[in-house]
Amino acid sequence: MADTSEQKSGRLSDRQKDIIQKFAALGSLFALVAVFSTTSSAFFTVNNGMTIALQVTSIALLGIGATCVIITGGIDLSVGSVLALAGVVAALAVRDWGIPVPFAMLIGILTGSACGWINGILVTKMKLPPFIATLGMMLIARGLALQITGARAVSGLGESFGVLGNGSLFRVVTIGDDGFPIVVFPGIPYPVILMVVIAVAVALMLNRSVLGRHIYAVGSNADAARLSGVNVSRVVSFTYVLSGTLAGLTGCVLMSRLVTAQPNEGVMYELDAIASAVIGGTSLIGGVGTISGTLIGAFVIGILRNGLNMNGVSAFTQQIIIGLVILGTVWIDQLRNRR
Numbered sequence: 001m002a003d004t005s006e007q008k009s010g011r012l013s014d015r016q017k018d019i020i021q022k023f024a025a026l027g028s029l030f031a032l033v034a035v036f037s038t039t040s041s042a043f044f045t046v047n048n049g050m051t052i053a054l055q056v057t058s059i060a061l062l063g064i065g066a067t068c069v070i071i072t073g074g075i076d077l078s079v080g081s082v083l084a085l086a087g088v089v090a091a092l093a094v095r096d097w098g099i100p101v102p103f104a105m106l107i108g109i110l111t112g113s114a115c116g117w118i119n120g121i122l123v124t125k126m127k128l129p130p131f132i133a134t135l136g137m138m139l140i141a142r143g144l145a146l147q148i149t150g151a152r153a154v155s156g157l158g159e160s161f162g163v164l165g166n167g168s169l170f171r172v173v174t175i176g177d178d179g180f181p182i183v184v185f186p187g188i189p190y191p192v193i194l195m196v197v198i199a200v201a202v203a204l205m206l207n208r209s210v211l212g213r214h215i216y217a218v219g220s221n222a223d224a225a226r227l228s229g230v231n232v233s234r235v236v237s238f239t240y241v242l243s244g245t246l247a248g249l250t251g252c253v254l255m256s257r258l259v260t261a262q263p264n265e266g267v268m269y270e271l272d273a274i275a276s277a278v279i280g281g282t283s284l285i286g287g288v289g290t291i292s293g294t295l296i297g298a299f300v301i302g303i304l305r306n307g308l309n310m311n312g313v314s315a316f317t318q319q320i321i322i323g324l325v326i327l328g329t330v331w332i333d334q335l336r337n338r339r
Contacts, residue, residue, distance in 0.1 A: 025293060039307070047186060060294065067294045068243065076116075076243045090107060095157055116243050157259055161255075199291050218286075
C-alpha cells in the first residue's frame with residue numbers, strides 16, 4: 001500500500017509540474033503581448049492579429065507532429081526539407097502535369113506522408129537513431145526538392161493555387177463612396193482554421209483514444225509497453241507518418257500563400273517546431289507533452305518574432321534571441337527531469 005501511495009503522489013507531482021510548465025509558457029505569452037502592445041501601437045490590431053495567426057500556423061502544424069514524435073522519445077529533423085519537397089511536388093503537379101489543384105495538394109501531402117513512413121522504417125526496422133535517420137531524410141528531401149526544380153522557383157501556378165493559403169472565412173468587404181472595396185473584417189484565414197481543426201483532432205487522439213495512450217506508454221517505457229502488448233514499432237511509425245503528413249500539408253499551405261513553390265523554403269523550421277513543443281512542456285526524454293502546450297509555444301515564438309520585427313530588431317538579432325529561448329527551455333526541461 002505504501003508503494004502504491006508513493007506512486008500516486010509521484011504521478012500527481014509530475015502532473016503538477018506539467019501544469020506549472022504550461023502556465024509558465026502561457027504567462028510568457030501574456031507578458032510578450034503586454035510588452036509589445038506598449039512598444040508598438042500597431043501590434044494590438046485585428047490585421048496584425050491575423051498576421052500573427054498566419055505566421056504561427058506553420059510552426060503549430062509542424063509542432064503538433066513534432067510533439068507526437070517527441071512523446072515517443074524520438075525526434076524529427078526532416079520536416080523543413082519535407083515541407084519544401086511536398087510543396088514543389090504539388091506545384092509541379094499543377095503546372096507540368098495539369099492536375100487540378102485539390103488533387104495536386106493531396107499528392108504533395110502524400111509525399112510528406114511517404115517521407116514520414118520512410119523515417120519510421122529507418123527508426124523501427126533498421127534501428128537507426130532518430131537523430132541520424134531524420135537528419136539523412138532532411139538532406140535527401142532538400143536535395144530532391146532542388147533537383148526536380150533545378151534549384152529554381154516554380155511559378156505560373158494560377159490564382160486557384162493560392163486559395164488555400166490566402167483565402168479566408170467570414171471576410172467582410174464593402175464598397176466605399178469612391179467605388180473601391182473597403183475590408184471591414186479580413187476574415188479567418190483558411191490555414192488558421194486548418195490549424196485549429198487538426199490541433200483539436202490530434203489532442204483528442206492523444207487524450208481519448210487507445211492509440212494516444214500507447215504513444216504515451218511507448219515514450220514512458222518502451223520495454224514495459226511492449227510487454228503489455230503494445231506494438232511499439234507500429235506506434236512509433238505512426239508518429240513519424242503523422243509528422244511527415246503535417247509537414248506536407250504545411251508545405252502546400254506555404255507555397256499556396258506565395259503562389260510560388262520555393263525549393264529553399266522551410267530552412268530551420270524543424271527547430272521552431274521542436275522549440276514550440278518544448279516551450280509548451282513536451283519533455284525531450286519522452287512520455288510527456290500536450291497539443292495545447294505546443295500551441296502556446298508556437299504563439300510564443302510567433303509573437304516574439306512579430307513584435308521584434310515591429311520594433312525594428314534585425315533578423316540576425318532575432319536568431320540570437322530565439323536561440324537563447326530554445327536553450328533556456330531545454331535547460332528548464334532538463335532540470336525538471338533531474339528532479
